[in-house]
Amino acid sequence: MNLDYNNNISILINEIGWETEEIYKFQGTPGEDEYFQSFKFCQEALILNKKYGIYPNIFFFRNNSKIDAKAIKKDKYYIIWLNKGIIDLFNRYFVTYFYLDEIDELNKYSSLESQLIDSIGKLMYQSTLHFTFYHELGHLIQFVEKPDLSIAESLNTKAAYSIIKHSEEIDADLFSSICLSTHFYQYFEDYYQGKIDEDSITNYLSILTSTMFIYFLSFDDYRSGFYLKEHSHPHPLIRILSSINTIIGYFKEIMEKKGIISVRIERNKVFAETFRIAEIFIKKFFGESNFLGFNTLLRENLVEIKNYHSELVSEFSSNPNSATNRRNENI
Numbered sequence: 001m002n003l004d005y006n007n008n009i010s011i012l013i014n015e016i017g018w019e020t021e022e023i024y025k026f027q028g029t030p031g032e033d034e035y036f037q038s039f040k041f042c043q044e045a046l047i048l049n050k051k052y053g054i055y056p057n058i059f060f061f062r063n064n065s066k067i068d069a070k071a072i073k074k075d076k077y078y079i080i081w082l083n084k085g086i087i088d089l090f091n092r093y094f095v096t097y098f099y100l101d102e103i104d105e106l107n108k109y110s111s112l113e114s115q116l117i118d119s120i121g122k123l124m125y126q127s128t129l130h131f132t133f134y135h136e137l138g139h140l141i142q143f144v145e146k147p148d149l150s151i152a153e154s155l156n157t158k159a160a161y162s163i164i165k166h167s168e169e170i171d172a173d174l175f176s177s178i179c180l181s182t183h184f185y186q187y188f189e190d191y192y193q194g195k196i197d198e199d200s201i202t203n204y205l206s207i208l209t210s211t212m213f214i215y216f217l218s219f220d221d222y223r224s225g226f227y228l229k230e231h232s233h234p235h236p237l238i239r240i241l242s243s244i245n246t247i248i249g250y251f252k253e254i255m256e257k258k259g260i261i262s263v264r265i266e267r268n269k270v271f272a273e274t275f276r277i278a279e280i281f282i283k284k285f286f287g288e289s290n291f292l293g294f295n296t297l298l299r300e301n302l303v304e305i306k307n308y309h310s311e312l313v314s315e316f317s318s319n320p321n322s323a324t325n326r327r328n329e330n331i
């Protein structure tokens with residue numbers, strides 16, 4: 001297993017023709033440790049998933065402070081980059097300036113945190129980072145049977161609408177949500193020390209799932225109003241609801257498979273708590289008025305969101321090359 005970031009850099013420059021200054025070299029910087037851990041997670045996951053045909057593969061951080069990520073198929077290589085800006089922003093939100101005990105509305109989460117080996121902030125940070133990465137991995141899997149191409153994640157409002165492109169985004173979101181839900185379950189099973197009951201699981205799942213709002217709202221400008229069949233990506237509201245629903249549903253499925261049937265998890269309760277937590281963070285990171293605008297968009301467009309989501313899912317549901325379908329066939 002190759003976990004040498006410098007080796008990735010030399011392939012990018014010498015074999016793929018990348019510009020040196022585009023690549024972020026984190027060695028020797030104050031955030032070195034965090035960057036290395038993130039690189040290690042992503043590169044290891046790429047190697048573990050080579051069974052999908054996404055090999056040889058390369059992960060790297062791009063030296064850019066914008067919030068963006070990209071999946072690329074070029075020559076024989078499958079490449080994912082995350083802008084340095086993503087790591088820095090999510091770190092700022094959940095690690096550097098995150099003090100759970102200073103948020104009154106989240107008081108009850110201190111007892112959950114005391115039963116885990118990591119801080120809640122660190123787990124929230126990892127959730128956003130891992131979701132970003134697995135979404136890109138989903139795109140790489142979609143690329144396997146296609147010629148060279150790439151997909152970037154920042155919303156392009158000038159792009160021509162394509163139902164196929166929108167459905168590929170939802171497919172990559174579902175793939176990522178399933179991977180994330182699996183991690184959530186594994187971590188809970190391995191490291192949670194407290195009593196396993198409806199409350200503890202509902203709280204654990206809600207606080208981690210609430211990061212979906214932060215992920216999507218960091219990428220896209222939802223303040224510009226609601227839309228359906230426009231732009232490069234579906235509206236973030238559609239993607240948020242779809243991803244949260246998948247994470248909760250899959251977590252419940254794993255519990256059932258593992259025979260944990262004495263604890264019942266109510267999807268609506270998790271949804272309600274996820275929204276309560278998201279409100280706190282949206283106000284904190286994006287401002288009060290943005291939260292109100294977001295809430296209005298949600299209330300006014302719920303039916304359209306559900307209908308359009310179904311349309312997008314049916315678009316890829318019979319496609320054997322969709323990331324979600326390929327994952328299901330590999331289980």
Ligand SMILES: [Zn+2]
Pocket residue numbers: 135139151152153168169172
């Ligand atoms: Zn995407």
